[in-house]
Amino acid sequence: MNNRTFFRQCYLQTGGWIPMTPMLSRLELGDFGQVNRQRVNLLGNVFSLHLVEDIDIAEDIHLNHDNWKISSGVQRSLSEREQVVDDSMDGGQSIVEWQKQVLKFDDSGSFFFHGHNPIARMVLNWSRFKNDVTLKLSQADFSFREVMVVTEVATLDNWTLAISGAANAEMQLSAQTSSNDLFALLGEQSCRAEHSRDIATFERHIEPLCYFFKGKKLALRDHKKEHFIRQTLEQRERFGEDSVANWLNTNMLNRVESNELNIATCLEFFDWVDLTLDDVEKLC
Numbered sequence: 229m230n231n232r233t234f235f236r237q238c239y240l241q242t243g244g245w246i247p248m249t250p251m252l253s254r255l256e257l258g259d260f261g262q263v264n265r266q267r268v269n270l271l272g273n274v275f276s277l278h279l280v281e282d283i284d285i286a287e288d289i290h291l292n293h294d295n296w297k298i299s300s301g302v303q304r305s306l307s308e309r310e311q312v313v314d315d316s317m318d319g320g321q322s323i324v325e326w327q328k329q330v331l332k333f334d335d336s337g338s339f340f341f342h343g344h345n346p347i348a349r350m351v352l353n354w355s356r357f358k359n360d361v362t363l364k365l366s367q368a369d370f371s372f373r374e375v376m377v378v379t380e381v382a383t384l385d386n387w388t389l390a391i392s393g394a395a396n397a398e399m400q401l402s403a404q405t406s407s408n409d410l411f412a413l414l415g416e417q418s419c420r421a422e423h424s425r426d427i428a429t430f431e432r433h434i435e436p437l438c439y440f441f442k443g444k445k446l447a448l449r450d451h452k453k454e455h456f457i458r459q460t461l462e463q464r465e466r467f468g469e470d471s472v473a474n475w476l477n478t479n480m481l482n483r484v485e486s487n488e489l490n491i492a493t494c495l496e497f498f499d500w501v502d503l504t505l506d507d508v509e510k511l512c
Contacts, residue, residue, distance in 0.1 A: 230391055230428050232512035233300050233337040238440075239508050242295045245382055246503060248439040249511055251389070251431070255439045257285060257351055259378040260365065263510045274377055277364045281357035291346035291382060297411045301338030301392075306330035307408050327413055328402045328422070333392030336428075342414045343384030343438060350380040354444065354500075362498050365446065367491040372446060373481055376503060380442035387438050388414045393428030400424070444500035445507065448480055452497050456480040 238247055248255055249267045261270040275283055308328045331340070365372045390399055403419035405412060413419055417434055424430065448456075460475045460483065475483075481497075489497055 230337040230393055231339075232509075234298075234339045234341060234389070234391055235508050235512050236505065237298055237300050237339075238341065239505060241298050242291075242440070244442055244502075245440040246442065246508055246511070248441060251438040252433070252436055253439060255378055255381045255441055257349055257378060257381055258283070260375055262375060263507070266511050268511070271375075274361050274365070277361070277369055279357050279360050279364075281353065281360065283351060283357070284353040286350050286352055289348040289350065291348055293344070293346060296341070296343050296346050296384060298342070299340035299410075301334035302340050302410075303332045303334065304329055304410065305332045305398075309406065309408070324404055325406045326402055327405050327408060328400065329408070329410065329413060330398065330400045331390075331410070333395075333397035333399070333426075335395050336392055336397075338397070339389065339391040339429075340410065340414075341387070341389045342411045343387030344415060345386070346382055346384050348380060348382040350442075354379055358444070358500050359495055362446070362495060362500070363491065366489075366494045366498055373479075374446065376443050376445040376507070377500070378441045378443045382440040383437040384440075385437055386415060386417070386434050388419070388432045389429060390424075390427055390431075391429040392426060394426040397426035398424065399427055399430070443503050445503055447499055447501045449497060449499045453480050456483040459483065 235247060238245060253268075255270075256273060258273045258275040259270050260272055260274055261268055263269070306329065310326045310328065333339075361377065364370070365375055365377075400422040401410075401413060401419060402422055403413045403416040405416050405418075407413065419432070421430060421432070457476065457480065460472055464472050484497070
C-alpha cells in the first residue's frame with residue numbers, strides 16, 4: 229500500500245505516534261480493538277469494564293510542533309510569488325501576496341504531512357490497573373488472545389496529507405502568504421490545491437481533528453515464551469526439523485493446552501508491551 233512510508237516516518241519522527249485509520253475517526257483513552265484489513269477496529273473501552281483502580285489521566289499536553297512537519301521524497305520544482313490587487317467591501321484596494329509551489333513526488337508513497345496544535349492526553353497509571361484489564365479482556369468479560377489498548381491520544385487541527393500514487397506525481401499548491409516554506413504555506417487557511425497528477429491521497433481539513441495514538445498490546449510473558457520454545461526444541465524428533473522451524477515463527481500461545489489458561493493462571497501467561505513498528509506495518 230502507498231501509505232507505508234507515511235506511517236513509518238510518522239512513527240519514527242514523532243516519537244512513536246501512529247495515525248488512526250481513517251485519521252478522522254475519533255479515539256478515546258482506553259479504547260481497545262484489533263487491526264483487521266489495515267484498519268483499527270475498535271471494540272470497546274476498558275474504562276467501562278468497572279476497573280478496581282481509578283484512572284489517572286493527564287490532559288492538554290502540548291507536543292513539539294516541528295515534529296509534525298513530515299515529508300519524504302517530495303521536491304519543489306517551482307516557486308512563484310504573485311501580487312494581487314484585492315478590492316475590499318468599502319471600495320478600497322490592497323495588495324495581497326500569493327505563493328504558488330509545484331511539488332514533484334519521487335515515488336509511489338512519497339508524501340507530505342503537516343498539522344497544527346498537536347495536543348495529547350495520556351493515562352498515567354497503566355501499571356496500576358493493567359492486571360485488572362488482563363483478567364477482564366482475556367477471561368472475565370472477553371477471551372482475547374490478541375488485542376490492543378489505547379493509552380495515549382494526540383489530535384491536530386488544520387492538517388494536510390498528500391500521498392503519491394505513482395512515481396513523478398505532481399501537485400500545485402497556492403496560498404495567500406509571502407513565505408516560500410512549504411509547511412508555512414500548508415498552515416494558511418487559504419491554501420488550496422490548484423491541480424494534481426497521480427496523487428492517491430489528498431486530505432485537507434481546517435477544523436475536523438485528525439487522531440494519532442500510542443498503546444499497549446497483549447503479549448505472552450517472556451518466561452512463558454521461553455518455556456514453550458524450549459519445549460518445542462525438545463520435541464524435534466516428534467515434529468521434524470521443518471515443523472520446528474515453522475513453530476518458532478508462530479505465536480507461542482498456540483502451544484497452550486486448553487485447560488492451562490484460565491482466570492487463575494492468565495496473569496502468569498500475559499503481559500502488555502508497547503506498540504511498535506511491527507504493528508504499524510499491519511496498518512499498511
